[in-house]
Amino acid sequence: MRRSKQQTAETRQQIIEAASALFRERGVEGVSVAEIMEDAGLTHGGFYKHFESKEALLNEAAIAAFNESMCAWEETLAKPENANQSVTSLIDKYLSETHADDITHGCPVVALGSEIARRTSDLKHSFAAGIKGMIDVFEQQLNNEGIPESKNFAVVIVANLVGTMMLARCTDNDKTKSTYLKTSNDMLHRLLSSRAERGQKIADDNRP
Amino acid sequence: MRRSKQQTAETRQQIIEAASALFRERGVEGVSVAEIMEDAGLTHGGFYKHFESKEALLNEAAIAAFNESMCAWEETLAKPENANQSVTSLIDKYLSETHADDITHGCPVVALGSEIARRTSDLKHSFAAGIKGMIDVFEQQLNNEGIPESKNFAVVIVANLVGTMMLARCTDNDKTKSTYLKTSNDMLHRLLSSRAERGQKIADDNRP
DNA sequence: TGTACATCAGTGAACGCGCGTTCACTGATGTAC
DNA sequence: TGTACATCAGTGAACGCGCGTTCACTGATGTAC
Numbered sequence: 512m513r514r515s516k517q518q519t520a521e522t523r524q525q526i527i528e529a530a531s532a533l534f535r536e537r538g539v540e541g542v543s544v545a546e547i548m549e550d551a552g553l554t555h556g557g558f559y560k561h562f563e564s565k566e567a568l569l570n571e572a573a574i575a576a577f578n579e580s581m582c583a584w585e586e587t588l589a590k591p592e593n594a595n596q597s598v599t600s601l602i603d604k605y606l607s608e609t610h611a612d613d614i615t616h617g618c619p620v621v622a623l624g625s626e627i628a629r630r631t632s633d634l635k636h637s638f639a640a641g642i643k644g645m646i647d648v649f650e651q652q653l654n655n656e657g658i659p660e661s662k663n664f665a666v667v668i669v670a671n672l673v674g675t676m677m678l679a680r681c682t683d684n685d686k687t688k689s690t691y692l693k694t695s696n697d698m699l700h701r702l703l704s705s706r707a708e709r710g711q712k713i714a715d716d717n718r719p
Numbered sequence: 720m721r722r723s724k725q726q727t728a729e730t731r732q733q734i735i736e737a738a739s740a741l742f743r744e745r746g747v748e749g750v751s752v753a754e755i756m757e758d759a760g761l762t763h764g765g766f767y768k769h770f771e772s773k774e775a776l777l778n779e780a781a782i783a784a785f786n787e788s789m790c791a792w793e794e795t796l797a798k799p800e801n802a803n804q805s806v807t808s809l810i811d812k813y814l815s816e817t818h819a820d821d822i823t824h825g826c827p828v829v830a831l832g833s834e835i836a837r838r839t840s841d842l843k844h845s846f847a848a849g850i851k852g853m854i855d856v857f858e859q860q861l862n863n864e865g866i867p868e869s870k871n872f873a874v875v876i877v878a879n880l881v882g883t884m885m886l887a888r889c890t891d892n893d894k895t896k897s898t899y900l901k902t903s904n905d906m907l908h909r910l911l912s913s914r915a916e917r918g919q920k921i922a923d924d925n926r927p
Numbered sequence: 928t929g930t931a932c933a934t935c936a937g938t939g940a941a942c943g944c945g946c947g948t949t950c951a952c953t954g955a956t957g958t959a960c
Numbered sequence: 961t962g963t964a965c966a967t968c969a970g971t972g973a974a975c976g977c978g979c980g981t982t983c984a985c986t987g988a989t990g991t992a993c
Contacts, residue, residue, distance in 0.1 A: 512987040513935050522936080538834060540748040543979060557937040558981085565980065614836060620885060625833035626746060628822060628888035635891040642886055643895070666886075666902040667879065674882025677828060678850055678874075680836035683843040687851070694874040702910075720954040721968050730969080751946060765970040766948085773947065934990070942982070949975070957967070 530572040535622035576619035577641030738780040743830035744823040784827035785849030
């Protein structure tokens with residue numbers, strides 16, 4: 512039977528959220544429309560009242576996954592104890608064992624990147640925007656901390672995070688997995704502290 | 720009809736090579752057993768005379784993809800003009816536009832990582848071994864160039880390569896894509912030259 | 928504000944299709960004597 | 961070395977299954993008057 516506009520919008524959101532988690536967990540082709548609808552508390556028939564196709568839902572689910580990540584990042588940044596170490600707090604969280612073990616609600620680039628790379632059009636566009644968003648957050652935080660070349664460093668940091676998580680997730684030996692996470696984390700910390708020093712030096716030199 | 724042992728072995732290799740390329744190009748679930756067999760010049764029925772299942776072929780195909788990558792790396796390292804810049808020549812090749820556009824014969828971690836991360840057992844084990852192999856090559860070359868902490872740097876470099884390629888491949892804007900590749904490449908070059916200097920300094924200090 | 932009708936979210940059966948896998952069959956290769 | 965038989969790589973039809981999508985139907989919601 513017909514639902515109110517608000518209920519319809521809520522249902523739509525539930526489908527997107529279910530899909531966002533399931534696609535990351537099992538891959539786009541590893542989940543059926545029926546399973547997504549079941550997770551959202553519905554039967555499969557009504558799917559096409561909300562989305563044109565499974566592909567269209569994937570696009571919305573990808574956007575939602577990036578939004579979810581960005582919200583989590585904002586939360587981390589908002590914590591008072593992270594005020595003076597915003598960049599490293601984001602890095603620590605990203606490279607945590609918790610994140611490595613939580614594909615379902617983890618970074619969409621690692622969970623879906625290989626599949627998205629093969630696609631074209633809208634989907635790739637949404638994904639590229641999500642990646643840009645991740646880099647932008649780092650750029651801003653690096654600026655706040657007075658680290659020079661913030662844009663370049665932001666790209667390199669995000670690349671490192673994504674790559675490290677990919678290596679860790681593709682490794683069956685838990686010890687090796689932890690080593691990858693820890694090694695990248697240590698190196699990024701060291702790189703940042705040496706860069707922060709240099710940024711401080713430049714600021715001092717430029718002081719009148 | 721029955722084939723000679725040599726022919727059978729060759730056919731098996733052809734199936735693996737076809738699968739290795741097709742899986743990377745279209746994803747494991749984006750290619751059918753029949754398509755792989757057709758690419759290898761056969762009909763689908765004979766597939767199970769060579770492999771127990773599609774999953775078993777995926778394992779062999781992943782190993783073959785890593786072997787292919789390692790052979791290409793060896794080739795690059797063997798070129799006389801790369802003798803004194805072995806690490807940067809590997810990095811330049813990996814982060815090239817050519818590699819970004821060639822998923823089919825490119826790095827298996829970027830092409831299949833998201834899918835492999837969800838799997839368990841044999842497959843993940845083969846993949847982890849392949850990743851270890853990539854890191855080992857870099858460690859050895861960093862040693863050759865006298866760069867300290869070669870093992871840690873090797874992990875970070877490979878993570879950066881994989882992550883950068885993933886970002887580039889998931890980006891629909893060609894200019895942004897090139898920027899990602901170039902930014903990581905520049906930063907790795909700078910990091911390596913500053914580390915090489917430090918390595919040289921340590922070597923000088925330790926000279927009797 | 929109340930009424931009569933149109934709309935449409937959700938249901939569950941059904942469709943057609945392609946997939947991984949199996950199987951009976953063929954005939955060249957391998958092997959035992 | 962030659963022969964007779966067993967083996968098995970490759971073929972193409974067939975199987976059963978699950979998938980994305982469609983559809984007739986239901987009944988509460990939205991809207992026009």
